Structures are given as C-alpha cells and as structure tokens.
Amino acid sequence: MLPPLIRLENIHKAFDDAPVLRGVDVDVPESCIYALIGMGAVGKSVLLKIVAGLIAPEKGRVFIHDEDITEMGHLELAEVRKKIGMLFQNYALFDKNVYENIAFPLRRLFDLSEEEIQERVAERLARVALPGTEERIPQSMSGGQKKRIGVARATIAKPPIVLYDEPTAGLDPVTSQKIYDLVREEQRATGATVMVISSDVAGVLTIADRVGMLHDGKLVFDGTADEARKSTIPEVRQFVHGLTEGPL
Amino acid sequence: MSAAPAKTPFWLLLPAKIGAAILVMAKQVGGLSILAGKILRRLTPGQIDRHELFRNMNRMGVRSVPIIAATAAFTGGIMVIQAAPFVEQVQATSFVGWAATFTTIRELGPLLIGLIFNGRVGANNTAELGTMKVTDQIDALRALAIDPIAYLVVPRCLAMVSMMVLLCVIGDAIAIGGAMLTADMLLDVDPRVFWASAVERLEPWDFWVGLIKSGLFGIMIALTSCYYGLQTKGGAPGVGRSVNASVVAAAAGIFIMDYFSTFILD
Amino acid sequence: MTVRSKDVGLFEAAINVLKDFRAVWRVFTKTLYYLFRGKREKGEIARQMFHVGNESLFFMCITMAFIGAIITFQTGLQSKKLLPDFSLMGATYLKLLVRDLAASVGALPLATRVGAGIAAEIGSMVVTDQVDALRMCAADPIDYLVVPRFIACVIMGTVILVIGGFVAYGAGMLVAFVSFDVNPHTFNNLMYLNLGDLVLGFLKCLVYGAAIAIVSAQRGLATFGGSEGVGWATTEAVVGSCFAIIVLNLIISTVGYFLVPGVGPM
Numbered sequence: 001m002l003p004p005l006i007r008l009e010n011i012h013k014a015f016d017d018a019p020v021l022r023g024v025d026v027d028v029p030e031s032c033i034y035a036l037i038g039m040g041a042v043g044k045s046v047l048l049k050i051v052a053g054l055i056a057p058e059k060g061r062v063f064i065h066d067e068d069i070t071e072m073g074h075l076e077l078a079e080v081r082k083k084i085g086m087l088f089q090n091y092a093l094f095d096k097n098v099y100e101n102i103a104f105p106l107r108r109l110f111d112l113s114e115e116e117i118q119e120r121v122a123e124r125l126a127r128v129a130l131p132g133t134e135e136r137i138p139q140s141m142s143g144g145q146k147k148r149i150g151v152a153r154a155t156i157a158k159p160p161i162v163l164y165d166e167p168t169a170g171l172d173p174v175t176s177q178k179i180y181d182l183v184r185e186e187q188r189a190t191g192a193t194v195m196v197i198s199s200d201v202a203g204v205l206t207i208a209d210r211v212g213m214l215h216d217g218k219l220v221f222d223g224t225a226d227e228a229r230k231s232t233i234p235e236v237r238q239f240v241h242g243l244t245e246g247p248l
Numbered sequence: 249m250s251a252a253p254a255k256t257p258f259w260l261l262l263p264a265k266i267g268a269a270i271l272v273m274a275k276q277v278g279g280l281s282i283l284a285g286k287i288l289r290r291l292t293p294g295q296i297d298r299h300e301l302f303r304n305m306n307r308m309g310v311r312s313v314p315i316i317a318a319t320a321a322f323t324g325g326i327m328v329i330q331a332a333p334f335v336e337q338v339q340a341t342s343f344v345g346w347a348a349t350f351t352t353i354r355e356l357g358p359l360l361i362g363l364i365f366n367g368r369v370g371a372n373n374t375a376e377l378g379t380m381k382v383t384d385q386i387d388a389l390r391a392l393a394i395d396p397i398a399y400l401v402v403p404r405c406l407a408m409v410s411m412m413v414l415l416c417v418i419g420d421a422i423a424i425g426g427a428m429l430t431a432d433m434l435l436d437v438d439p440r441v442f443w444a445s446a447v448e449r450l451e452p453w454d455f456w457v458g459l460i461k462s463g464l465f466g467i468m469i470a471l472t473s474c475y476y477g478l479q480t481k482g483g484a485p486g487v488g489r490s491v492n493a494s495v496v497a498a499a500a501g502i503f504i505m506d507y508f509s510t511f512i513l514d
Numbered sequence: 515m516t517v518r519s520k521d522v523g524l525f526e527a528a529i530n531v532l533k534d535f536r537a538v539w540r541v542f543t544k545t546l547y548y549l550f551r552g553k554r555e556k557g558e559i560a561r562q563m564f565h566v567g568n569e570s571l572f573f574m575c576i577t578m579a580f581i582g583a584i585i586t587f588q589t590g591l592q593s594k595k596l597l598p599d600f601s602l603m604g605a606t607y608l609k610l611l612v613r614d615l616a617a618s619v620g621a622l623p624l625a626t627r628v629g630a631g632i633a634a635e636i637g638s639m640v641v642t643d644q645v646d647a648l649r650m651c652a653a654d655p656i657d658y659l660v661v662p663r664f665i666a667c668v669i670m671g672t673v674i675l676v677i678g679g680f681v682a683y684g685a686g687m688l689v690a691f692v693s694f695d696v697n698p699h700t701f702n703n704l705m706y707l708n709l710g711d712l713v714l715g716f717l718k719c720l721v722y723g724a725a726i727a728i729v730s731a732q733r734g735l736a737t738f739g740g741s742e743g744v745g746w747a748t749t750e751a752v753v754g755s756c757f758a759i760i761v762l763n764l765i766i767s768t769v770g771y772f773l774v775p776g777v778g779p780m
C-alpha cells in the first residue's frame with residue numbers, strides 16, 4: 001500500500017479555550033476520495049483548513065507528501081498550497097465575473113496567454129455544466145451554480161489535492177447528487193487526492209472510497225464506505241442511518 | 249446614489265455633484281433633527297432604563313480611558329515640541345504653561361478626544377445598532393411593545409454625552425501633564441513656572457468653553473451614530489457601509505461644530 | 515483581538531498594545547517584501563489610487579478648511595491677549611502648517627475616511643472566506659490586497675494632505691482677514707519657512723499614508739466573527755490609525771526638533 005499522501009497526527013485545536021479538536025489522526029491515501037463526516041460544529045471545516053495550512057493547530061503535525069507543513073514559514077506554505085485546490089463552504093467567490101474568478105488561480109500560478117486561459121476556463125465551465133456564463137456575476141447566481149463555479153476554480157490549475165468543504169450544503173437532492181457525481185468524475189479523470197466534508201452522509205457515501213467520522217474532538221471511525229454502513233459503533237450507526245435514538 | 253444622470257454634460261458634473269452632496273446633507277440634518285426630537289421627548293427620568301444606561305457608560309466610557317489617556321499624553325508632548333522653536337526664538341518660556349493649557353482645554357482636548365471617541369465608541373455603536381436593525385431585532389422589540397428609541401437609543405446617547413465630557417476632563421489633565429513634562433525636558437521650563445503661568449492667566453470661562461464643546465461633540469457623535477445605525481439597510485455589507493458613513497459624518501460634524509462654537513463662545 | 519469581550523487592566527492593555535504592534539509590524543515587513551517580490555495586478559494600483567482620492571478629496575477639503583479657520587481664529591484670540599501684533603501671524607501659521615499641522619491634523623480625518631474603508635473591505639473578505647480563497651489561489655493577501663492599497667495610500671494620501679494644507683492655508687488667510695483685519699499680503703509671508711520644514715512635513719505625509727494603510731489592513735485581516743466583526747475591525751482601524759499617527763508624530767517631531775531646528779530662513 002502506498003504511504004498516505006495527507007497525514008494528520010494528534011491534531012489539537014481550541015477556540016477561546018473551548019477545545020474543538022482533541023487529538024485527531026487521519027491518513028488519506030493517494031488518489032482516494034476521503035469523506036469526513038460528523039455532526040455540525042464538530043470541527044470538520046477546521047480540520048480541512050488545517051490541512052490547507054490556513055489554520056495552525058496548537059499541537060500535532062500535518063504531513064503532505066511527507067513534508068511537515070506545521071513548521072513552515074508563510075513562503076514555504078504558499079508553495080505547498082499551490083498543490084491544493086479548495087472549495088469553500090460559502091463559495092468565497094471574488095467580486096469579479098465568473099471568467100475572472102475561474103481564471104484567477106491560472107493567472108497567479110502560470111504565465112499563460114489569454115487564449116490559453118480562455119480555452120481552459122471554457123473547458124472547466126463546460127465540465128461543470130455552466131457553459132457560456134463567463135460574463136455573469138456570481139452574486140446573481142443560484143447556490144448550486146456558485147458551488148459549481150467554486151469547483152471549477154478549485155480544479156482549474158489541476159492540483160494533486162482537492163479539498164471540498166460542504167459541497168452540497170443547502171442544495172436540493174438532485175443538484176447535490178450532480179455535484180457529487182462531478183466530484184467523483186473529476187477525481188477519476190485526474191487521479192487527484194480528494195477530501196470531502198459533508199453532513200449529508202447518504203450522498204457522500206455514494207462517492208467516497210474511505211470515510212472518517214469526527215465526533216467529540218476525535219476520529220471515532222475510519223474505514224471504507226461499506227464498513228461505515230455496517231459499523232456497529234453506536235455513534236457511526238446512528239449518524240450513517242439517520243436514527244433519532246443513540247448517543248448523538 | 250447615482251448623483252448625476254448619465255447625460256450630464258461634463259462642465260455640469262462638478263456642480264451636479266456638489267448639489268447632490270448638499271441634498272444628501274440636508275436629508276441627514278433633517279433626519280438627525282427628527283431623531284433628536286424623538287430623544288428629547290423621551291428624556292423624562294422615569295422612562296430611562298437605568299441598567300442599560302450604566303452598562304453603556306461602563307462600556308463606552310470606562311473602557312475608553314486607556315486609549316484616551318495615551319493619546320492625550322502624546323498630544324501634550326507634541327504640542328510643546330511644535331511650539332518649541334518659536335518659544336526659544338522669542339524667549340517666551342513664561343508663556344508656555346498658559347499657551348499649552350489654554351490650547352488643550354479650549355481646542356485640542358475636545359477636538360482630539362472627540363475624534364478618538366468617534367472612532368471607537370461612535371463606530372461601534374453604529375455597528376451594533378446596524379446589526380440589530382438588519383437582523384430584525386429592532387422590529388422584534390417593537391413587536392414586544394418596547395419602544396426602541398427609549399430602550400436602545402436614549403441610554404446610549406446619555407451615556408455617550410456624559411462619558412465624552414468626563415473623558416475630556418481626564419484627557420485634558422493628562423495632556424497638560426504631558427506638556428508639562430516635555431516643557432521641562434525640552435525647554436527647561438520648571439513645572440512650577442509652567443503651572444504658575446497657567447493659573448495666572450487662565451479664566452474660568454476657558455474651562456466652560458472646553459466642557460461645552462466636549463458636550464456638543466458628544467451630542468453630535470451620539471446622534472450621528474444612532475441615526476446611521478437605525479438607517480442601516482442591506483444586510484451585513486450594509487452594516488459596514490453605515491459604520492463608515494457614520495464615522496465620516498460625525499468627524500465632519502465635529503470640525504464644523506468646533507468652528508462655530510469657537511466663534512460663538514469667544 | 516481579545517480586548518473586546520473582557521475587562522482589561524492597564525497592564526494587560528499595555529501587553530495588548532505590544533501584541534498589536536507586533537502584528538502590525540509583521541504586516542509591514544511582509545508588505546515591504548511583496549513590494550519588491552510580488553506579482554503585480556495590472557491597473558490595480560491605479561484603481562486603488564482613484565478610490566482613495568475620490569472618496570476622500572471632498573471630505574478632506576471641507577474638513578481642512580474648517581481646521582484652518584479654527585487654528586487661525588484660536589491663535590488670533592490667544593495672541594490678542596499677549597501682544598496684539600498680527601504681522602507675523604501668517605508666517606508662523608505657515609511654518610506650523612507645513613512642519614506639522616497640515617500632515618498631522620489632516621491625517622486624522624484621512625485615517626477616519628480611508629482607514630475605515632480599507633478595514634471594512636478587507637474585513638468583509640475575511641469573514642466570507644475570500645482571503646483564505648486567495649491564499650489557496652497562490653495569491654498572498656498581503657501581496658494581492660495590501661500592497662496596492664499601501665502604494666495608493668502613500669501616494670494619494672500625500673497628495674490629499676498637501677491639497678488639504680493649501681485649503682487650510684487659504685481658509686486661515688480668509689479668517690485672518692475677516693476677523694483680525696490681517697491683509698492677505700501681510701499674511702502671505704514665507705519668512706519663517708525653510709527647507710527643513712518642507713522635508714519634515716513631506717516625510718510626515720508619506721509616513722502617515724503608510725501607517726493608515728498598514729494598520730487598517732492589519733485590522734481588516736485580523737477580523738473574525740461575521741458582520742459584527744467587520745464593524746469592530748472598522749472601529750479598531752480608525753482608532754489604531756489615529757493612535758499610530760500620533761505616536762509617529764511624536765517620534766518624527768522629536769527627531770525633527772533636534773535635526774532641523776530653528777526659525778527663519780536657512
């Protein structure tokens with residue numbers, strides 16, 4: 001088995017003295033879709049931002065490609081981040097039109113001609129099923145459309161690691177499934193390593209290779225999607241099957 | 249605000265802009281006066297929420313003391329440093345005490361403390377009321393038959409005006425201390441000489457002018473920040489916009505009011 | 515910062531000031547780094563310069579006119595009591611204006627206007643995750659957001675403060691003529707002005723512009739807690755910039771007093 005591409009060791013993080021993460025260990029193998037599930041406000045987004053180097057953990061280490069990013073200065077971190085694409089929960093699209101939003105990472109990372117950029121943006125927009133929307137302003141678009149533009153922006157530079165923070169929150173089931181399919185097809189096409197956060201377990205299990213469940217500041221489950229469905233750990237059983245009776 | 253319609257010829261752009269600005273100002277002055285009237289009508293002692301009043305006084309006044317003290321101390325020093333070349337030239341060391349205290353009490357103290365108070369307390373007040381407005385909390389108060397002006401605005405205004413005057417007294421004292429120290433170090437003016445010169449020439453009226461001015465600035469900041477807070481529209485970005493507009497309007501108001509009060513309170 | 519929710523003593527307040535200073539210093543050094551090494555966005559600096567100038571010019575002209583009028587009036591009142599000789603009033607005023615007041619007093623309303631705008635803009639980008647998104651798109655927020663604003667503030671801030679200085683001078687001349695019968699020809703006296711004053715005044719403009727940009731940007735980047743947090747960041751940006759201006763003024767003025775002293779022509 002390949003060594004894990006992303007490795008979190010004993011991560012601790014507290015906000016205003018309230019501990020959120022209390023010793024989390026996660027291994028994400030290369031070219032795998034890793035779904036991180038758990039109740040709201042359990043620290044999933046924080047964990048994802050720690051992987052991206054946006055938040056520093058109080059204790060613990062984060063390895064990406066065997067490099068410890070918790071020790072890095074901001075210039076080294078910027079280099080690591082070039083390998084990571086990220087979709088934010090609230091889209092985090094800039095006050096620019098769709099074209100400029102998606103082209104932004106390309107402009108910052110490479111010295112491409114305008115034609116090449118146009119070509120790649122058009123390819124991305126076709127991929128996320130929003131062709132011809134280059135001139136529109138994201139603020140005027142629907143939630144699902146904004147998510148898909150976010151996906152396009154996160155993947156345009158072909159990063160080997162892609163992080164999705166709640167790609168389907170607030171969307172209807174049909175649109176959600178389309179986004180999950182998009183995430184899956186993207187991953188299959190590029191072989192990238194993907195981490196997805198979701199509170200929509202049923203949806204995310206349809207695409208995940210591995211699942212981790214975060215509860216009470218710890219990773220209480222780590223295994224394949226099938227193992228998650230069959231798990232006898234009370235928290236996992238209750239959460240995966242959406243039961244009202246249980247420890248949660 | 250689209251001040252000028254698209255077809256305005258360019259030579260009319262400036263007058264059109266000025267005219268639009270005047271219209272906006274007139275609207276704001278009108279709104280402020282109406283708010284002031286509403287507050288005055290509710291100023292009977294029985295109606296004021298004591299708890300709200302004291303809470304706001306502590307929050308707005310007591311916690312502003314460190315920043316006001318630091319600003320005042322530095323300003324006192326700067327004042328003397330700037331005057332030093334002139335003092336040395338005309339050998340007017342016996343006037344330093346009077347000049348520094350006079351300037352501080354009548355002009356610099358109220359003006360500077362007003363500006364800092366505006367930035368710290370006024371802006372925060374607008375942000376708070378604005379957030380309450382865009383999250384419908386003010387309508388919720390109305391639905392509970394609580395008058396938002398009496399419950400929210402009146403205690404805040406009273407706290408701001410009284411705290412502004414008190415902070416001004418504290419700030420003046422510290423600024424004069426800073427000036428005294430700097431004069432001693434830089435110009436070899438003995439603190440006793442400094443003090444004697446101030447006591448000899450200052451008049452009670454000078455203190456009153458300072459107090460009246462700080463009170464006026466307090467009213468100005470209180471009214472403006474509440475008005476802009478209650479006018480907030482357009483969600484979270486709207487709060488940012490009204491904070492910005494409120495701070496700027498109150499700062500301009502302070503300077504304009506300072507000019508006229510200097511003139512009238514000669 | 516943690517200051518907002520807790521009651522802090524003087525000692526803790528001092529610690530917090532040191533922490534804030536360190537945070538601001540870090541933003542400053544990073545800005546300098548990216549100033550030379552960063553990736554320029556075409557037209558961004560020009561856009562920011564237009565923004566800074568456009569939003570503050572009208573406001574600054576009005577404010578500086580009143581400031582000029584107040585200073586002359588107050589000086590006139592003071593000198594009336596000492597020695598009623600107004601022949602050197604203009605020369606003294608001009609020297610003080612160039613050496614200190616135009617920059618230092620004008621920088622306070624400028625900080626209110628421009629600083630609040632910068633902090634609100636960057637702050638709302640922070641709370642909507644856009645700043646993190648920038649980091650993930652290989653655009654360091656310091657490089658992409660702060661550097662253009664820094665350059666714009668230094669250049670346009672200086673331009674606006676110089677314009678404001680002229681306005682204040684004109685207003686002072688007018689008040690001297692109307693209130694104290696000082697002939698504009700007498701008032702317009704360059705006798706006391708020397709090169710050192712010009713250098714000092716100009717240096718202050720540059721430094722204040724830089725300070726406003728850096729302090730406000732740092733406050734904006736440190737925003738947390740939704741739209742209310744943006745309101746707080748705005749407040750802290752205005753107060754922090756004003757405080758920075760006053761401290762820097764004290765430093766520059768003290769150094770200036772020893773290095774470029776003296777009254778009269780060089």
